[in-house]
Amino acid sequence: xxxxxxxxxxxxxxxxxxxxxxxxxxVHLDSDAHGLTPAKxxxxxxxxxxxxxxxxxxxxxxxEIWLRLRTPLNGLLFxxxxxxxxxxxxxxxxxxxIMVVLSVGLGFVQEHRSSLAAARLKQMxxxxxxxxxxxxxxxxxxxxxxxxxxxxxxxxxxxxHLSAGDLIPADLRLLQAHDLYVNESSLTGExxxxxxxxxxxxxxxxxxxxxxxxxxxxxVVSGFATGIxxxxxxxxxxGEIADRIVAANSDTSFDKGLNQFVWLMLRFMMVLVPxxxxxxxxxxxxxxxxxxxxxxxxxxxxxEMLPMVVTMNLARGAxxxxxxxxxxxxxxxxxxxxxxxxxxxxxxGTLTQDKVVLKLHLDITGQDNDEVLAYAWLNSHxxxxxxxxxxxxxxxxxxxxxHPIATGDYVKLDEVPFDFQRRRVSIVVRRGDxxxxxICKGAVEEIFEISSRYRQSGADHPLDPSHFHTxxxxxxxxxxxxxxxxxxxxxxxxxxxxxxxxxxxRDLVLVGFAAFLDPPKESAGTALRELLEMGVAVKILTGxxxxxxxxxxxxxxxxxxxxxxxxxxxxxxxxxxxxxxxHTQIFAKVSPAQKARVIAxxxxxxxxxxxxGDGINDGPALKAADVGVSVDSAVDVAKESADIILLExxxxxxxAAVIEGRRTFAxxxxxxxxxxxxxxxxxxxxxxxxxxxxxxxxAPLQVLTNNLLYDLSQTTIPTDNVDPEYLTSPRKWEIxxxxxxxxxIGPISSIFDYATYALMLFVFNAWHNPALFxxxxxxxxxxxxxxxxxxxxxxxxxFIQSRASTPLIATTVSICLIxxxxxxxxxxxxxxxxxxxxxxxxxxxxxLIAYAALTxxxxxxxxxxxxx
Numbered sequence: 001x002x003x004x005x006x007x008x009x010x011x012x013x014x015x016x017x018x019x020x021x022x023x024x025x026x027v028h029l030d031s032d033a034h035g036l037t038p039a040k041x042x043x044x045x046x047x048x049x050x051x052x053x054x055x056x057x058x059x060x061x062x063x064e065i066w067l068r069l070r071t072p073l074n075g076l077l078f079x080x081x082x083x084x085x086x087x088x089x090x091x092x093x094x095x096x097x098i099m100v101v102l103s104v105g106l107g108f109v110q111e112h113r114s115s116l117a118a119a120r121l122k123q124m125x126x127x128x129x130x131x132x133x134x135x136x137x138x139x140x141x142x143x144x145x146x147x148x149x150x151x152x153x154x155x156x157x158x159x160x161h162l163s164a165g166d167l168i169p170a171d172l173r174l175l176q177a178h179d180l181y182v183n184e185s186s187l188t189g190e191x192x193x194x195x196x197x198x199x200x201x202x203x204x205x206x207x208x209x210x211x212x213x214x215x216x217x218x219x220v221v222s223g224f225a226t227g228i229x230x231x232x233x234x235x236x237x238x239g240e241i242a243d244r245i246v247a248a249n250s251d252t253s254f255d256k257g258l259n260q261f262v263w264l265m266l267r268f269m270m271v272l273v274p275x276x277x278x279x280x281x282x283x284x285x286x287x288x289x290x291x292x293x294x295x296x297x298x299x300x301x302x303x304e305m306l307p308m309v310v311t312m313n314l315a316r317g318a319x320x321x322x323x324x325x326x327x328x329x330x331x332x333x334x335x336x337x338x339x340x341x342x343x344x345x346x347x348x349g350t351l352t353q354d355k356v357v358l359k360l361h362l363d364i365t366g367q368d369n370d371e372v373l374a375y376a377w378l379n380s381h382x383x384x385x386x387x388x389x390x391x392x393x394x395x396x397x398x399x400x401x402x403h404p405i406a407t408g409d410y411v412k413l414d415e416v417p418f419d420f421q422r423r424r425v426s427i428v429v430r431r432g433d434x435x436x437x438x439i440c441k442g443a444v445e446e447i448f449e450i451s452s453r454y455r456q457s458g459a460d461h462p463l464d465p466s467h468f469h470t471x472x473x474x475x476x477x478x479x480x481x482x483x484x485x486x487x488x489x490x491x492x493x494x495x496x497x498x499x500x501x502x503x504x505x506r507d508l509v510l511v512g513f514a515a516f517l518d519p520p521k522e523s524a525g526t527a528l529r530e531l532l533e534m535g536v537a538v539k540i541l542t543g544x545x546x547x548x549x550x551x552x553x554x555x556x557x558x559x560x561x562x563x564x565x566x567x568x569x570x571x572x573x574x575x576x577x578x579x580x581x582x583h584t585q586i587f588a589k590v591s592p593a594q595k596a597r598v599i600a601x602x603x604x605x606x607x608x609x610x611x612x613g614d615g616i617n618d619g620p621a622l623k624a625a626d627v628g629v630s631v632d633s634a635v636d637v638a639k640e641s642a643d644i645i646l647l648e649x650x651x652x653x654x655x656a657a658v659i660e661g662r663r664t665f666a667x668x669x670x671x672x673x674x675x676x677x678x679x680x681x682x683x684x685x686x687x688x689x690x691x692x693x694x695x696x697x698x699a700p701l702q703v704l705t706n707n708l709l710y711d712l713s714q715t716t717i718p719t720d721n722v723d724p725e726y727l728t729s730p731r732k733w734e735i736x737x738x739x740x741x742x743x744x745i746g747p748i749s750s751i752f753d754y755a756t757y758a759l760m761l762f763v764f765n766a767w768h769n770p771a772l773f774x775x776x777x778x779x780x781x782x783x784x785x786x787x788x789x790x791x792x793x794x795x796x797x798x799f800i801q802s803r804a805s806t807p808l809i810a811t812t813v814s815i816c817l818i819x820x821x822x823x824x825x826x827x828x829x830x831x832x833x834x835x836x837x838x839x840x841x842x843x844x845x846x847x848l849i850a851y852a853a854l855t856x857x858x859x860x861x862x863x864x865x866x867x868x
Contacts, residue, residue: 011207011237017173017230018210019200025173031157031228033175034145035132044155051154051170051232053216053239065108069100091830095701102708127151127636129169130161156229163224163384164417165615165635168214171236172227174198178384179417180223182214183619183637187238193221208237219619219637222419224384257335257733258310261672264739265303265679272683273298279690289696296700296707297686301679305711309671312718317664325647326657327632333643335668336627337610338661341730342602343531344541344595344621345612347549348389349631349649351540351556352518356389358397359483360515364454364467366474371455372512373397375488379441382412382427390486390516414500420543420591420617422446428493428500436493438504444475447487447510454510463510475513479547482555483515524556527651534658535729538651539585539602541595543617546588559585566590569597577601595621608732612646612654614638629654665731666722670793671714673741677792678710678785680746685753689777692757695770699832702778705822713786713815716807723794723802726868737866744862745792745855749784752851756780756844764837775823775833780844782819784851786812791855795863798856 017025026032030040081096130146131154146161154160154169162168168182174196181193187208197211207213214227217238233239277294281287311331318328328334348354361373373394380391410429413436418425424442431437440447448468453460475485489508493500528538538558542549546563553560563586569577578601581587587598595611599621602609611618611625614634622628622641630642631649639645646653689697698706756777760766766773790812794802804812823833 013235014171014173014210014213014230014237015207018207018213021200022175025228029157029228029230031159033159034134035159036155036157037134040157041133041155044157045153048155048232048235050152052152053234053236065104069104091701095831096704102712127167127639129154129166130163132159132161154229154232156232158229160227160229161224162214162220162227164220164222165637166220167636167640168216168218168220170216170229170233171231171238172214172229174212174214174225174227177212177225177227178223178415180225181221181419182218183221184208184215184218187215187217196225198225219640223417224415257735258306260733260735261676261738262303262306264676264735265301268679268683269298269301272301272687276686276690279687280696283690284695289700292700293696293698293703296703297682299704299707301682303672303675305714306671306675309714309717310668312715313664313668316718317660320663321644321657321660324656324660325653326660327645327647328643329645330643333627334661335665335733336608336661337644337658338663338665339608339730339732340610340627340658340661341535342537342539342607343610343612343654344539344599344602344625345651346542346615346618347540347544347552348518348542349614350612350651351520351524351552351558353521354389354518354649356393356484356516356518358390358393358514359517360478361512362474362515363456363512364471364474364510365456369512372488372514375439375490375511376441376486376514378410378429379425379427379439379488382410382415382429383425384415384417389518390484390514393516394514416500416502416505418442422502422505423543424505426500426505428504435495436497438491438493438500438508440489440491440505440508441486441514444471444485444487444513447489447508450505451489451508451510452506453508455512460509476547478513478515479545480551482519482548482551483517484544484548486514486516488512488514518552520552520555521650523650523652525558527655528556528558530655531651531658533728534655536655536658539581539587539598541587541590541598541611541621543590544588546586549586549588553586561585563588566594569594574601574604578605581605582607592617592620596624599624608730612649614649659727662727662731663722666726667717667720669731669738670720670789671717672738673745673792674714674717674789676738676742677745678749678788680742681749681753682781684747684750685781688750688754689757693773694767696774698774698777698781702774702831702833705831706778706782709782709815709819710785713811714789716805716811717789717793719805719807720793721803721805723796725795740866741862744858748851748855748858749788751854752784752847753777753781755847759840759843763839763843769834771832771834772836775828775836776840778833779819779823779836780847783816783844783848786815786819787848787852788855791852791859795860795868798852 017028020028036044078096078100081093081100085093127150128148129151131149132145133147133149134145144161151167151169156170158170159175160169160172162180174180175198177196177198180196182196183193195211196214199212201210201212208215214225215238216232216236231237273294276297277290280293281290284290314331314334317334318331321328321334358373361369361376363369363372376394377397380394383391410431412427412429414428416426422442423446424440426438426440428436428438440450448463448471451463454463454467455461478485488511490511491504491506491508493504531538540549540553540558546565550560550563562584564580564584566587566589569587569590572580574597577597581598581601582605587594590598595613595618599609599611603624603626608626610627610629611621612629613622614631615638618630618634619637619641622630622638627644628642629644629646630638631646632639633649634642634645644657646657686697757773760773760776764772764776766776789808790798790804793804796802798804803809822828822831823835
């Protein structure tokens, strides 16, 4: 990341505001503690615009067209058109111009529509911020007047509430903060959370290290705070460095696969084009014509339709996945989704119903105890951090409202928020003139460690290590029955204490345990079997107890052969973890960093790994995975880290979306196989014809026209059907497989090209009739290239066992008819074509049938030997 001095206007502006007293800051921003009025919000939104960073800005219509026009390929074509015009070859200039306009226009329309559709889907899953907006009619406003609004509607001067799991919506100054820890790794590269405070800075620390400032692009790990927005959108520090952050991102496997294919084609061009130029220049003695022809061949070899076909496929895939209740945020993730062979997920909400119910409240001997329930209710009621399902189960438990403690007039004094190291949360309350009471709720082991007494029948007794075995037997029995267990403890504090910290979590009285049940989903077992049949293994990564997790997994028929705890992971190096992780089904009691490490280990073993998570602790794993999946109800940091958002947390939804990902990838591969094999075959045909013939095998203008019609025939591939057997296993980029397919299938077309040469030269005596020869090869080349997609698109017998989509059939028929009729049309004369003899058509029909049959048999052999 760049330094601060002289490089960041955003940080310079923040430096002064970090040191202003709160009253002066409100005056400076024309705001107050109650937030902005609707009139001020409207004015500032007009002034500052949406709260979006630079790379999210949309191009205008003309900008999109210009970006498509200014490609090197189009520059070359325009150059050829200009040369043709100056040399009075107006026909070539006009046809090249038409080719560019059609190619750019078609590509623009298709990509623009696809991009708009994808953008509309992305808008369905928005990140929100809690903002205080007085006068804003909203029934969902909380007791302090904060309402949830989309992140992009935040403006300078807004008063923001932050809690665990929130993204920092803009650059802001803290007004109040309590045990606030923020992850700023996207800005500083530092993985450990940083503590933030509301006090004014006393020294001259760098702005990024100023404790009362929070920056867009970071997220809240624990604690809560109130702040005022200073800068939004591109004016933020994150907005300034966004381009550099994006540039630093590594390519996905999808990007790498596409680049490998493009470079494969470029290598062929670099070999073939100079050879074609030299051979035709030496044999025809017309170097300008040879150059024109070589360039036209280069244009024909270039995969210029690849970006459009890929974008259309991905956008159609995104729309199809949205029908399966999965919203794609990053289109390139679709391919990774289809290639995924391991899915790592938490059990809550995926294997279980996500409806936690409080079933038991017990003392340490296992007896029912209402005091446990009351203290648990007070803790959940006053906790300001992120409420989880167990908090909701406690607060909604029947009968709690009648308990004397719950109906008491308690006032909250302070809170020690939850974090994933302590695995507990404490609140401090007081009733009337009584001494302050600290109530702590959390994981059993962590609560036991800070307790020195236990309560039974209203009396407190010393707690010693022998009691741990009693507690362990009780909690183990509950865990084995599928219960999740929290411990509840309390402590009376000295009066007059103002600030409560982690140091106050000691010498607690263990009151008892709350046991929760989250029943397994009835559909989970079926969904797991379906994923397994699709070649996707499911592994559970959870911070929960291993016994509870194993019980749930057995209930849904998920095999449990090996369980690894977080403590086990710490003992292994990366290589050993990679070996063990492949054979382990459950990873329990794992930290956020350990989740990410398990995923990296699986990737290192050659797997494509997906991760489904929705919690604060899932952010690192979501980013580490090849494809991160979250849900619409997830915390902000999880939704922002994910590539795909499920509108329903269900493995069945996930399975249906995986199929759509594979279908999308299948249609992209069809185009790539088609282009690679066709171009490889054309290389042999063009080289041979250039050596044999005393004239050009096809005029440059005819080559360009052939390429344009062929490209048009491929534009409907994204609509094509995919054979069911192709969808049954993960599909990865295998450039080696594509290259082998090209080597075996490509030369077949050259066999029939040479047969056509023989037909034109020896049957129709075209040795001295270049136009007739060129017409015959043009038609045969176009028909074979266009029809062969129906052979390559399926591993089955085409037309009989597998039919293409209606749009693809219609496009194929249309282009074939145009190719056959073009020599008879007025445009055919312009292009230099001649009508073909009647005998040509039955012979070419025989060629097409033989070509289709031979290609099919070689394809079937290839798929059996090397895979589809």
